Amino acid sequence: MKAEIIAVGTELLLGQIVNTNAQAISQKLAELGIDVYFQTVVGDNAARLRQAIEIGRSRADLLLFTGGLGPTQDDLTKDVLADYLNRKLILHEPSMKTIEELFTSRGMAMVESNRRQALMIEGSEALHNATGLAVGNALKADGTLYMLLPGPPKEMKPMLEGPGQEWLRSMLGDEKPLFSRLLKFAGIGESNLEAKLLDLIDGQHDPTIAPYAKEGEVSIRVSTKAANAEEANAKIDATVDLIRARVGEHLYAQEDIPIEEQIVKLLRRSRRRLASAESISGGLFAELVTNVPGSSGEFAGGVVTYTNAMKNKLLGIPMSQLEGPDAPGAISESTAKLMAENVRLIADADFGVSLTGVAGPAEAEGKPVGLVYFAIAEKGKETVVHTATLSGGRSIIRLRAVKAAMYRLWQALKE
Amino acid sequence: MKAEIIAVGTELLLGQIVNTNAQAISQKLAELGIDVYFQTVVGDNAARLRQAIEIGRSRADLLLFTGGLGPTQDDLTKDVLADYLNRKLILHEPSMKTIEELFTSRGMAMVESNRRQALMIEGSEALHNATGLAVGNALKADGTLYMLLPGPPKEMKPMLEGPGQEWLRSMLGDEKPLFSRLLKFAGIGESNLEAKLLDLIDGQHDPTIAPYAKEGEVSIRVSTKAANAEEANAKIDATVDLIRARVGEHLYAQEDIPIEEQIVKLLRRSRRRLASAESISGGLFAELVTNVPGSSGEFAGGVVTYTNAMKNKLLGIPMSQLEGPDAPGAISESTAKLMAENVRLIADADFGVSLTGVAGPAEAEGKPVGLVYFAIAEKGKETVVHTATLSGGRSIIRLRAVKAAMYRLWQALKE
Secondary structure, three states: OEEEEEEEOHHHHOOOOOOHHHHHHHHHHHHOOOEEEEEEEEOOOHHHHHHHHHHHHHHOOEEEEEOOOOOOOOOOHHHHHHHHOOOOEEEOHHHHHHHHHHHHHOOOOOOHHHHHHHEEEOOOEEEOOOOOOOOEEEEEEOOEEEEEEOOOHHHHHHHHHHHHHHHHHHHHOOOOOEEEEEEEEOOOOHHHHHHHHHHHHHHOEOOEEEEEEEOOEEEEEEEEEOOOHHHHHHHHHHHHHHHHHHHHHHEEEOOOOOHHHHHHHHHHHOOOOEEEEEOOOOOHHHHHHHOOOOHHHOEEEEEEEOOHHHHHHHHOOOHHHHOOOOOOOOOOHHHHHHHHHHHHHHOOOOEEEEEEEOOOOOOEOOEOOOEEEEEEEEOOOOOEEEEEEOOOOHHHHHHHHHHHHHHHHHHHHHO | OEEEEEEEOHHHHOOOOOOHHHHHHHHHHHHOOOEEEEEEEEOOOHHHHHHHHHHHHHHOOEEEEEOOOOOOOOOOHHHHHHHHOOOOEEEOHHHHHHHHHHHHHOOOOOOHHHHHHHEEEOOOEEEOOOOOOOOEEEEEEOOEEEEEEOOOHHHHHHHHHHHHHHHHHHHHOOOOOEEEEEEEEOOOOHHHHHHHHHHHHHHOEOOEEEEEEEOOEEEEEEEEEOOOHHHHHHHHHHHHHHHHHHHHHHEEEOOOOOHHHHHHHHHHHOOOOEEEEEOOOOOHHHHHHHOOOOHHHOEEEEEEEOOHHHHHHHHOOOHHHHOOOOOOOOOOHHHHHHHHHHHHHHHOOOEEEEEEEOOOOOOEOOEOOOEEEEEEEEOOOOOEEEEEEOOOOHHHHHHHHHHHHHHHHHHHHHO
């Protein structure tokens, strides 16, 4: 099946927003085995939208619209498509009721234009909007499939994942639904991971193994069609075992979570707590860990000691360690060790993690940009210090340093 | 002039990357007064790319391509367009020389396919690639304008900003170049800012005033055509004065920098230093400040005290203040004040900033999600504590809290 994604919205043509919907929809269609040959963006203009529909129909079996389902006069997608198909717009009563109830519960009078969000093309299937008011539409007309999704990603995504996907599968005539599992990796680059799995990726067709590139993350999606979840899991497990045999030490999760979330889970499971002492990363490690909901029980606290005076004052690191002709300096293996150990003791935590290094733009202590030391101090164990030479701009070096430290912490935790 | 942006690349259709180029090009064309009516994405496929060119030519005066200029057989843009226009591809000698020199300097043998990057369509103008190897192309043929830009954003953007923009202006027949200035605001929402400037935005056409929406930022671009920078600056200054008279207390910069960068600049100028004590924001304040290059002189350090024990241990806040039936608690005005004052003293800094509150998902100390206290302690001055009730998910509340604190810090600094 050939598909075209048509995003409707003048704000896209003005560059006010980026078309993340096209990416999300493309990923989903790829997962379903539907080929996307074109993505089109058109403004809130009836004539040009109609033209896009005509062109799309001539070259695709499925037109997937996003945007233009809202209450204003600019929201034209349903009107234009209904007109093109010579069909009427009818009211979807359940959606209308939801809208009315919302306004009543807020003690507000409903503006008439809100009725527009409950309209649907005659003969179409309503797609429930779990996170907004505009109902989605799906229909088949004259051999072409049409799906209308809302524009805001927080409405579009749940609709596509839920009723949208279900409808697409029914149109594909799939007897067996598709099951997939995301594998998340740390401590290994994307190209390196791909190289190690290349023959599996290329040679295996059920389940399929597809690399998934996303900023700062390395993931693989394993997908298969199966009669039920049990059958699918058995097939996927067998493939995961093949992958694990090659790169298992980097596989930190079989669901879409960042490594810091896995770390918080492992800490919680073992009733242990973490503290951090950061120099190069300036609080990024603490920020990512505490951004995990409910992490307050697992994160005791952290310090951002940018200056030597603060390393001395907050962490009790002797000035003789930090300054002077024979001192190892702030950016050194021994300082990283002391930072991790001392913050662990101060916070009365089970793990202490430290990061010190040079993020740039200039070198420091005569040490080059990209040099990083990080240490993992664990209660009752020998502290381990790692070193890395990272490339990239200032923010990238900081992020890579933090992710490298998290990888080592995760390794220590899962033992 | 009507334009269409055609992004070429199968990775876009698979959802592997998001089409940020379309946004960047759309913004630039809007700035130049060129209307974008369609954006198209097509894969690395000659027949479909040719079809996209045909459709684009029928509805636009300018076709702006991005992607497909690289060395591989998948990189088809120049070939397909040359074929469509019945023109030959010729070698651009200066680009070829650059490529050869690069390989020589690396001591590597040049792969023949790299020659492809130096090819250009006969009769076109070469657009210099300052950050990569593939030369850009610009030409007018049978009344249509064509511009070919590389796909990687770090090559595309400099080419568009530099020779691309220059060529477009010459085609527009502009005698006067366009000058513009970005104004950055803090402590005010986008819709509120627009409401206060609505008559100026709608009524004024030289310079133009255009709101610029970007995640978590509120900006306005003031643009005018002028004979030279001096004339432009005088016109823009007069418009900025009009804006300042209404919302001047929120205008923190007349260039594209985040508020933390302005804070670091003001600290540097007055030779003062900053320290932070964070609870709700978990290190985000420190992370953003230290992400400003060269901020190490202005940021003394920070603590992330997630637990009461750490607030007591690192900041010396009495446990009687934090716990017990009559204690104000960790999330309180008086604790925010103590955190800011104590971290300032410990770090021997001029400013201490603190943040405490409830980011969610659950309430804490019986206080609701979104409640935030933040304090600015300044050497020799009375500490000021602010409170805010913020909405959004966990990450949004954290970011908004930090930005609100930065706004107040900036106000204190500029006095």
